[in-house]
Amino acid sequence: MDGFSFSTEVRVRFAETDAQGIAHHASFVVYLEVARVAYLEAHAGGYQSIRDRGIEALTTEVSVKYHRAAYFDERLTVWTRCTGFRGARFRYEYRIERDGELVAEGHTSHATVDRETYRPVRVPEWLAEAVARAEAPAA
Amino acid sequence: MDGFSFSTEVRVRFAETDAQGIAHHASFVVYLEVARVAYLEAHAGGYQSIRDRGIEALTTEVSVKYHRAAYFDERLTVWTRCTGFRGARFRYEYRIERDGELVAEGHTSHATVDRETYRPVRVPEWLAEAVARAEAPAA
Amino acid sequence: MDGFSFSTEVRVRFAETDAQGIAHHASFVVYLEVARVAYLEAHAGGYQSIRDRGIEALTTEVSVKYHRAAYFDERLTVWTRCTGFRGARFRYEYRIERDGELVAEGHTSHATVDRETYRPVRVPEWLAEAVARAEAPAA
């Protein structure tokens, strides 16, 4: 995908469908989270390793545009990139496809906080660097 | 609430919390849906009555900004207004509060489709009128 | 309801329905939890007050029999009783009805643990007594 170098796959669960016969729109918000967790596992030792260092990443914004319905048991590809580290804040962008066709797109914003005090802490250097490496344009 | 004349209440379920000890951000997307259903019940005979006339309202966009965490068993007030009917499209705006304090705000966009063909159909006149009455500024 | 003196009401959310057009069976497990929380609020100061005293109630068993499907927006009555306190264990029984018709029935088992150590602790006396009062047969 243009501008995206990482993707993960989710499969629509029956429990995630609704009485319209499609994947419920709230399920996509969970798919984005699954993609972030996979992204961090691939690039920064995993979200749990971040939590283990006493940091939580709060979600401060979620935005999804739905272009096509998704159906039970379909495999969706969630293209994911992390952008815009600034102090205690960062942002992800997503593009969800099925067989190359755009199903949904969105972005989320996050703030890193100390796990005990819930006060903002800067995104750790090692995490910012791991993401910068992941998102560096191929030479 | 300034600009809002309708609200409904949700209470954070334990199943909706996450390992950060707060209501998971995807739960709010469901709260917005609960609020839309309550809004339609108050103003337009209920969402089911719309479905019964062969119309589905698809969600085409969801956007939520999270200002404060919400916790298990808290009562949240979801202020809701319907705006911008245009052909087969309409939009809701929301403001979620706890004891008058802003917890989250957001908006959703929807498209009305024929239940069988899933092709766009104009928002029915009676529905547009019911909403217009609901949102009319008090004299 | 015969043998039950407490009930609470839930309403089937659209997000809880599935592509069979009915409330997904896992949603009922959440309804039982909502009912337990309401039960404890009515009889023992609320689940949060139990958590505030350093106790968590883990769920050790869930069993549900589904007799009839439930549909979007329906109001379900969840009859709930707490039985069988024994040391660190207790049990709930449930009967879910719609307009007096049996929709589902079930039971759950729980164990009380210390919130820090997660080791079993006896159900506190005041809680056992509150439940005993709640379940005492009317004279």
Place this chain on the structure above:
Amino acid sequence: MDGFSFSTEVRVRFAETDAQGIAHHASFVVYLEVARVAYLEAHAGGYQSIRDRGIEALTTEVSVKYHRAAYFDERLTVWTRCTGFRGARFRYEYRIERDGELVAEGHTSHATVDRETYRPVRVPEWLAEAVARAEAPAA
């Protein structure tokens, strides 16, 4: 696993955890469904292929015993077997493990119905045979 020849893997999503810091007990009910879908895909052409033939499998009973807590991002192995076809009814048994350690076990019961009329229909011969082959003891 003794008596089980099929397993699938699920990974605990953050959205599935709760404020006890563990995978919420209702999430396991969804894991069992994910396992059934994987089982049918491996042995009988997939659940969707069954739905495509006009048959729905309703869940009539769910029972889970929780032995150990599961945590965010853990990989769980869901051992699954299908037993006891009888007319329009069948049953699954499950054993959920983490690194060979028992986390939970359970069973579900199902009834096959006609998709339009929702009246019971016998489990189709080809499906019963596919399952019988899958569960046949190795020679």
